[in-house]
Amino acid sequence: MRVHNGMRPHDIVILLKIIALKDESWQYRDLSASLNISISEISASLIRSSEAELIDSNRKKVSRNNLMDFIQFGIKYVFPIKPGPIITGIATAHSHPFYAARFSSSEPYVWPSHEGNLRGSAIEPLHKGVVKAALEDELLYKLLASVDVVRVGRVREIAVAVSVLKENIL
Numbered sequence: 001m002r003v004h005n006g007m008r009p010h011d012i013v014i015l016l017k018i019i020a021l022k023d024e025s026w027q028y029r030d031l032s033a034s035l036n037i038s039i040s041e042i043s044a045s046l047i048r049s050s051e052a053e054l055i056d057s058n059r060k061k062v063s064r065n066n067l068m069d070f071i072q073f074g075i076k077y078v079f080p081i082k083p084g085p086i087i088t089g090i091a092t093a094h095s096h097p098f099y100a101a102r103f104s105s106s107e108p109y110v111w112p113s114h115e116g117n118l119r120g121s122a123i124e125p126l127h128k129g130v131v132k133a134a135l136e137d138e139l140l141y142k143l144l145a146s147v148d149v150v151r152v153g154r155v156r157e158i159a160v161a162v163s164v165l166k167e168n169i170l
Contacts, residue, residue: 007052009079010037010127011045012071012147015054015062017133019169020140034136036129068169071147072162081152084122089113090131092123093152096145098164103157109148123148143168 017035018026028046032039046059054067089110094103095118108120113131125131126144134141142164149161 005048007048007054007078008045010035010041010129011049011054012075012079013037013127013130013133013144014042014045015049015067016143016147017137017140018055018062019064019067020137020143035127035133037127062169064169068166071150071165071169075147076151079126079151081123081148083107083109083152084124086119087112087122088119089116089122090134091116091118091120092125092145093148094157095120096142096148098142099145099149099157099160102160109152123152139168 013035014031014037017031028039028042031037031042035042037045046055049055050057050059052066052070053063054070055062087110089112091097091100091108092111093109094100094105095108095110108118109123110116110118110120111125111131111134112122115131115135126147130144134144146161146165149157150165153161
């Protein structure tokens with residue numbers, strides 16, 4: 001039996017991508033191509049997620065309640081955010097278009113990217129492939145931005161993000 005050495009940030013990205021695929025069938029190479037994560041790391045990630053009971057033992061079906069609990073109550077402690085300098089990038093957290101329409105903020109947050117058009121405080125994404133994946137998958141982008149709200153937001157913002165995550169995960 002392998003020793004579980006803890007979750008890695010991209011494990012959450014992979015699980016959210018599986019959820020974003022809804023009922024579409026997928027293979028490791030599909031996840032690898034869409035997330036810019038090697039097939040071997042996809043495999044290792046799903047093993048870690050299985051050991052953490054975030055995906056079933058066959059590594060195909062996300063344990064949605066467990067994942068939601070982890071995101072809601074643990075992710076900001078396990079993968080905390082320290083906003084960085086003002087840069088140009090892709091909107092995330094409460095700066096994502098969905099949340100920007102609901103909250104006003106003078107401090108935008110962005111994932112560093114040359115493809116972005118918003119200046120704000122830099123937030124390192126859970127994985128470097130997130131920006132490309134988010135630009136290609138609107139639901140994944142919304143889920144990842146929601147996770148960032150949970151990691152960096154205020155109480156009211158977090159409550160809305162948790163509600164959005166529950167709608168899509170549960």
